[in-house]
Amino acid sequence: MSDLMEIAIRRGFFWQSFEIYGGIAGFIDYAPLGNNLRRKIENIWRKYFVIEERAVEIDCPNIGIEEVFIASGHVSSFNDVAIECENCGRIFRADHYIKEKLDIEVDPSIEAVKEAVEYYQMKCECGGKFKDPTPISLMFKTTIGPGKGKVGYLRPETAQGMFINFTRLLHYFREKLPFGVAQIGRAYRNEISPRQGVIRLREFNQAELEYFVDPKFKRHEKFEDVAEDVVSLVDKFDVLHRIKLREAVERGIVAHELLAYFIGRTRRFLLDIGIKDEKLRFRQHKDDERAHYAADCWDAEVLTSFGWIEIVGIADRTDYDLKRHSELSGEDLSVFIPYPEPIKIKKKKVVAKMEKIGPTFKQKAKKIAEKLENVEPKDFVEVEVDGEKIKLTSEFFDVVEIEEELTGERIVPHVIEPSFGLDRISYAVLEHAFDKDIVDGEERKVLRLKRSVTPIEVAVLPLLSREPFTTKSLEIYSFLKTEGFYVEYDDSGSIGRRYRRYDEIGTPFCITVDHQTFEDDTVTIRDRDTTKQVRVSCKKLAEILRILLSTNKDIEEFGPRFR
RNA sequence: GCGCGGGUAGUCUAGGGGUAGGACAACGGCUUUCCGAGCCGUUAGCCCGGGUUCGAAUCCCGGCCCGCGCACCA
Numbered sequence: 001m002s003d004l005m006e007i008a009i010r011r012g013f014f015w016q017s018f019e020i021y022g023g024i025a026g027f028i029d030y031a032p033l034g035n036n037l038r039r040k041i042e043n044i045w046r047k048y049f050v051i052e053e054r055a056v057e058i059d060c061p062n063i064g065i066e067e068v069f070i071a072s073g074h075v076s077s078f079n080d081v082a083i084e085c086e087n088c089g090r091i092f093r094a095d096h097y098i099k100e101k102l103d104i105e106v107d108p109s110i111e112a113v114k115e116a117v118e119y120y121q122m123k124c125e126c127g128g129k130f131k132d133p134t135p136i137s138l139m140f141k142t143t144i145g146p147g148k149g150k151v152g153y154l155r156p157e158t159a160q161g162m163f164i165n166f167t168r169l170l171h172y173f174r175e176k177l178p179f180g181v182a183q184i185g186r187a188y189r190n191e192i193s194p195r196q197g198v199i200r201l202r203e204f205n206q207a208e209l210e211y212f213v214d215p216k217f218k219r220h221e222k223f224e225d226v227a228e229d230v231v232s233l234v235d236k237f238d239v240l241h242r243i244k245l246r247e248a249v250e251r252g253i254v255a256h257e258l259l260a261y262f263i264g265r266t267r268r269f270l271l272d273i274g275i276k277d278e279k280l281r282f283r284q285h286k287d288d289e290r291a292h293y294a295a296d297c298w299d300a301e302v303l304t305s306f307g308w309i310e311i312v313g314i315a316d317r318t319d320y321d322l323k324r325h326s327e328l329s330g331e332d333l334s335v336f337i338p339y340p341e342p343i344k345i346k347k348k349k350v351v352a353k354m355e356k357i358g359p360t361f362k363q364k365a366k367k368i369a370e371k372l373e374n375v376e377p378k379d380f381v382e383v384e385v386d387g388e389k390i391k392l393t394s395e396f397f398d399v400v401e402i403e404e405e406l407t408g409e410r411i412v413p414h415v416i417e418p419s420f421g422l423d424r425i426s427y428a429v430l431e432h433a434f435d436k437d438i439v440d441g442e443e444r445k446v447l448r449l450k451r452s453v454t455p456i457e458v459a460v461l462p463l464l465s466r467e468p469f470t471t472k473s474l475e476i477y478s479f480l481k482t483e484g485f486y487v488e489y490d491d492s493g494s495i496g497r498r499y500r501r502y503d504e505i506g507t508p509f510c511i512t513v514d515h516q517t518f519e520d521d522t523v524t525i526r527d528r529d530t531t532k533q534v535r536v537s538c539k540k541l542a543e544i545l546r547i548l549l550s551t552n553k554d555i556e557e558f559g560p561r562f563r
Numbered sequence: 564g565c566g567c568g569g570g571u572a573g574u575c576u577a578g579g580g581g582u583a584g585g586a587c588a589a590c591g592g593c594u595u596u597c598c599g600a601g602c603c604g605u606u607a608g609c610c611c612g613g614g615u616u617c618g619a620a621u622c623c624c625g626g627c628c629c630g631c632g633c634a635c636c637a
Binding site for chain 1 (some may be wrong): 573629
């Protein structure tokens, strides 16, 4: 186990779920420190992707009904067919295997695969025969209600909640694009073989933003804020670019400004929570790698001890989801977009002469008139009523020229989706923060977490574990709690030992109550990264800590150096 | 899911058919005027189930978990 994971488990960032029963792969518990870390990361995410956008946050059920995932395509595309070798036991994805061996496309259904395997007498690479094909589903299925109930699934992404509430959300935003809707929550995928601790989970935490736009305007009014940012882009041909986002759009590496904007925002966010720029890149999905709904997709990847791992996906989902939900639910999920100026169109139109049609066609007259509304004007026209074709000469209608005014059009918005894997992000933040250095000839393990994400912000430590140091320290500890800090009190062991304890979990500041405290009501603040100390007045302590925790200021700005 | 290797205290580890040893951590006390000091004490362990055996943590089988490779990761 790595030094970091040893700390993460021992000190309480992550624990194996169900440990006393032997545990199960693909599930972790957030221990006290890890939970706090993730919450803080979530709050910074909210700032970047909800508060600073024209966006809102919602919260939908983790269980969805079958219809939702039939429409989204997950029920079918999450149901792969597997074939297993009788001899060596290897399992292959049937459609991939058949494509590879025979270069034929086969429908990924049990029947089609079975037929193909039998017809071509397919054998495993080891020479063994295949058992009958079996489905493998990554969807967690459940039953809603008693008895047979209704089929439900644990959601494989939070995104669908935003799509199925589209009409309500559109109304909430007073019928105007663009707008964003975010959701932070759990999602579930019944992975075949989860590995690598927090990297691949069966239940995981997502933060997703669905940004609905007019497909003709895939731009963002704040693009200029990030346009000059230099990012590492690996395009779908595996070419690495170190390039300004503006240039990446101009050169067509990134499809449009809106994707580039979210790449920029994502990078800024990740740097803000402590991801290292030199260990961050954005990689474009290859054509055969994209999800069934995506037109273009860029992943944020970070370098960790597991190699480059994907932590964010920024996809252009186009109108795929809204169209599918519209088709299957029968709801209109389009937006009316008014033109800047109404467009006037002159056109010729057929108008029925009822005084002629009525007597001639009797009961059919009304239906014929309705059909005539949409007929191209000619000398004579033909309409079909109840399967009967009826020709009408010009005596039955007039052709008049009318002027129509079009005030706008209805469109189905496109969706740009930045989707964040919070578990992997939290883990990567820890890895990028982990460091060892030498203090007074002794190795020190330290988490150099950004002040804004650190689970314990301040530790209050009596220099000596006895009166009056302890009582005074406890007073300061209580006071800082009422001031809203995440603060710990610790009087166990020597002062040096305690400093190391807090270095190890990334606490940026330690407050020490020493002899001088009782002379002039001052304490020292120790900086985790430099181990420097300054002396400040107790009265100003809360204010100073608040500034320190929300900025990168040096403690030496707040008091004279001590030791 | 397959193959290989592994699972001993909170963590790391020694040993191994006959009462399981250490280090670090944690806790209590003494000590202690600023970076893992010292002394005394305490808590705490053979992944789970079955089999073989007088006796299993040790051997065998199965399961679970971890690591690596293959496959999977929409």
